Amino acid sequence: MAALGNSLARLYANRSLFAGLSLLLLIVLVALIGPLLIDPALSRVGATIPRLPPSADHWFGTDGQGRDMFTTMILALPQTLRIGIAAGFISLFVGVALGLIAGFVGGVVDTIIRVASDVMMTIPGIAILVLVASYVRVMTVDLMAIIVASLSWMVAARTIRAQTLTLRERGYVAIARLNGTSGLKLIFVEVLPNLLPFIAASFVVTVTSAMLATVGLEALGLGPQNDLTLGMSIYWAQFYGAILRGLWWWWGPPIVLIVLIFIGLLLTSAGMDGFVNKRLEGN
Amino acid sequence: MVAPVLEIRNLCVDYRTPGGIFRAVDDVSFSLDAGERFGLVGESGSGKSTTILALMRMLRGGLVSSGTMRLNGRDLSTLGTEEFRRLRFADMSLVPQGAMSSLNPVIRIREQIADIFDDHGVRHSSAERTRIIGDLLQRVGLAPEVQDRFPHELSGGMKQRVCIAMSIALKPSLILADEPTSALDVMVQKQVLGTLGRVQRELGAAIVLIGHDMALMAHFVTPTASMYRAGRSEFGRGRGASATPGHATRRSWINSLPSFESTAAIRRRPTQSAGAV
């Protein structure tokens, strides 16, 4: 119990991290609880009069297709978060796995993984995503997560690889090896626990990267067609010329929500940076 | 009666730690005349480097809580930031511990010595500057062409010599050498220390040498002070001090040094005579 209190105290001291995590927590809460409190019928096409500015009846106004913006936003937020978090997890898993393998096994395997990650970083992410997404007939939230994840794993892989290489040479790992600990056990017992801060930091990076790619793809119209997400509502707003027609309440709220998510992610990653980089300095 | 070059009286340096105030240097006093060599020996953490850092106003997190430091009669605490900046390396210079990492890796040696002159308002023509720097390098036993190299192209000993050259560029009256040879090989240590001694003597400057190798120090310095865990400093004349140890710690150090007889027995090589540096 005292340990928990101690950790919380240290967390509060790191302003950036605290602010970032609080913001993200708030957003997640809204995404989880919000849909339970509203009437989804208001978000269907033609539910009400289109293009109404914000008022007491419609807090965020209505869009060009007669949807209540507030309701729509509450429903779109969890979808966007789902893609970002799912993609973040997938690419974290892939990145950590590849990084560990590259660092531990070394040799040809390491070279292949390194070259692959470098090449993937060269090709502009959006280009590959566009290529793949444009061929997909029906885009769903899950499919989107997979596609986006395929391009967010590189930074995580690099970080984990660099750390694994260092840890491999550390005293306690060498001793464990001499004691005959097998490869897999070595990884899970000795190496992985020390990688946790880097894995956490990498998770923030992969989620940020995934969200960026998601929003980008959606703005181009390549997002999920059936479930409305924040990015897609921006696309539809753009498509119907909402900016030129001055219908700011149509594209404004999704932007604000997206910006809040990114600010939260940035603050969190900046907060973790200071902590993680100090460890990296030692190399 | 000429004022001593350096006069330190009752110096106390404190660090603020989560656990309270830590006194790193406790009531230290000593003074140096021109040309004198003063050695500061002690265990790690006894406050030797802290004393020098306090003199150079380079304490990170520490504070001079009491005592006075006088350089050529001037009370150092009365100097403003800009005044103190001009004093650095002009009146008092530093030979750092880790020359390996003390040189700017991306600019040439020439530039790193030249900027000392430039920022202290000493103007030279380009040709003159090259000659002067080449001169400085020769005085520390390096070829003048070294000035066109980058730090990573030099060996440890060479880099340390460059640092020594930098420290005498403006002919200061006091040189502070913080374990200048600790990171070097044993043979190179003697040579570099020899060079340092020679340029110091030529310059007539006073020198404070910090080290933890008693044997090496004993050959170099005249008075030696030992600092034992931030306790009061203890004064003793170098060579004499080795023979008549007073403090318990010093006694145990000296006992741990191989005497010449046993060295000869182990190595079966002729012992080196303890010549003056």
Next chain:
Amino acid sequence: MYGEYVLRRLGTMLLVIFLAISINFLLPRLMPGDPVEAQLNQLMATGGGVSDITAMVESYRARFGLDQPLLSQYFAYWQSIFRLDLGVSLAAYPEKVTDAIAGGLPWTLGLLGFATLVSFLVGSLLGGLMGWPRTPKALRIFGNGVVVLSSVPYFLVGMILLYVFAIVLRWFPAGGGIPFGLQLGFNWPTVSAVLWHATLPAISIIAAEIGAWALGMRGMLVSVLGDDYIALADAKGLKPGRIFLRYGMRNALLPQLTKLALALGHIVSGAILVEVIFSYPGIGFRLYQAIQSKDYFVIQGIVLLLSVSIAIAMFILDLIYPLIDPRITAKGK
């Protein structure tokens, strides 16, 4: 020494380009669905009246060589690459893909090149100042604001700028590269019109990008300031300005350049969307149009062009790096 290094970097670049081209070839062919059939279906849906398109599909297939085995398609693909033939546009048949893309290249290069350069240089300086202990607090607060701004994707900044400055205030045009109907020429009216149209897109990219470089540079400088040579520079009594620039920034800038090379892909991705928002006639906008009309060959051609361009840009940066850091060629990699 330098020659060896150049050759090694060149080899890496060629490898990357080879892999990028191969991926570009493979990926669409691994996808379910047939570009030709899909395209024809679409054309039919918008107004064709052919009863049986199978024969048409067959003939188009043969035309585009899609009925050959994969390996020979691969070789044929490489052959056409060397002939700089990227195929024809499906939507604007028979316009060549190269023609469809080439027009957009100078626009994108100008916008992106300028914006990236400004963001990197100004951002790095700002970041350096933020990391320097003697900087006034006001500048630091401003810097932090800019950093937060960088968390927002470029195109969202673009949308806001578009709305505020083009729609509401009408200070800038709402889109396009040049005013409608302007005759292009090397004269002031043309240049000023181009600049006027490029201002908002450029600001969108710069505003969102600067913060990222500032943040990175700040961290780098803080870490460099802990190094021994900074302490000695201070001890030498050097002027603070010199320590900041020649000892601090000079060393902190090097890793930032590496990051620039790696971030190019990300920057290009962002710029594409900015072009879309402003209907700026660059490569990005053409990509958007190609997506709308499902013009697969144009999409592929653009992706190829972008990958190769970035690989070349990274190579150029690799060439510059040893000129700034004398330790590189000596060490080798």
